[in-house]
Amino acid sequence: MTLPQQIRVLERGWLSANNIVFHEGAEATLVDSGYLTHAGQTLALVAQALEGRRLVRLINTHSHSDHIGGNAAVRRAHGCRILVPEGMAPAVEDWDEDALLLSSAHQQAEPFAFDATIAPGDELEMGGIRWRALHVPGHDMHALAYHAPRERILISGDALWRDGFGVMFAELHGDPSGLPAQRRTLEMLRELDVGVVIPGHGAPFADYADAVDRALVRLAAFEQSPERMAKSAMKALFTFTLLEKRRMPRATIGEHFSQVAIFRDVSRNFFHKEPAAVAAQVIDELLGAGVLMEQDGDIVARGG
Amino acid sequence: MSVASPCIDVCRMDAQSGLCEGCLRTIDEIAGWAAAPDERKILILAAVAQRRARLDALPVGAARKEVS
Secondary structure (H helix, E strand, C coil): CCCCCCEEEECCCCCCCCEEEEEECCEEEEECCCCHHHHHHHHHHHHHHHCCCEEEEEECCCCCHHHHCCHHHHHHHHCCEEEEEHHHHHHHHCCCCCCCCCCCCCCCCCCCCCCEEECCCCEEEECCEEEEEEECCCCCCCCEEEEECCCCEEEEECCCECCECCCCHHHHCCCCCHHHHHHHHHHHHHCCCCCEEEECCCCCECCHHHHHHHHHHHHHHHHHCHHHHHHHHHHHHHHHHHHHHCEEEHHHHHHHHHHCHHHHHHHHHHCCCCHHHHHHHHHHHHHHCCCEEEECCEEEECCC | CCCCCCCCCCCCEECCCCEECCCCCCHHHHHCCCCCCHHHHHHHHHHHHHHHHHHHHCCCCCCHHHCC
């Protein structure tokens, strides 16, 4: 699996989405900026990947904290223009922390200004390659993916990973349009000619048809069992919280689930249980799977 | 699947050592990870293991610059 020389993927973990640097002669474009608390390292990685070029544009795939958290810092450092998917523009303009899923999921980002928007179907050039913006609602109802038909590359954001896709936020917030949208998105993606995917998280990968099939199997399971979808989301979101906080006293996590809207609402609406009871179950399953550990009464992220 | 990334989502550079506080890699090693062949990834993981061992051997509070 090789990408054209002018594309550099900066791959980290789950808290910071992949950053993609495109060399364009003396200039460069960046896609997505990682999580707020990682912005210092993001700047250092981007500077390394620029290899002396001037960063002139930052483009986002969607509005979540692990993709936009470094936008303000990148703009301060480089003075670049920022382009966002048109559907997320109002929430960014008003810095609507609920719509951006910041307050409701207890996540952080820094307000930023943008210069232009990208609409589904728009064509743009990055790294001397023609890309078409594709609307890929589901995980985020306004998300865009970018497809290069000639080079057969797909920048999929969190609409498609090697093994799955991002949490179905709309459904978790009581909007039943999320899963049908994700199905339409995957069925649309299945028809694309793609040789390499640069996902929002994880290494670039080549086995495209298999990845779409795996995502469809996962989606079918979620369609059959909303509780299964909700359980999977609670585990993913709590792991994300722990990656940022690194550790939390076990005794405080029930209260955290009661206070943070997405944990509280999903506990009541999907499991019909008190948030603390759902928290206890989520913790036990994550400890059992080895995703989190317990030390001195604290629940701790992998790597301490 | 190829060599697993050592990233643990700490992603903060230690100014003295020039290493990420979480995965103990240099900026060059993190930036080059996605495109690195497996042989280079294995070398980086070996270097990380050495750094980790030396860090663990240091007395608590010792300067991290001794490690790099």
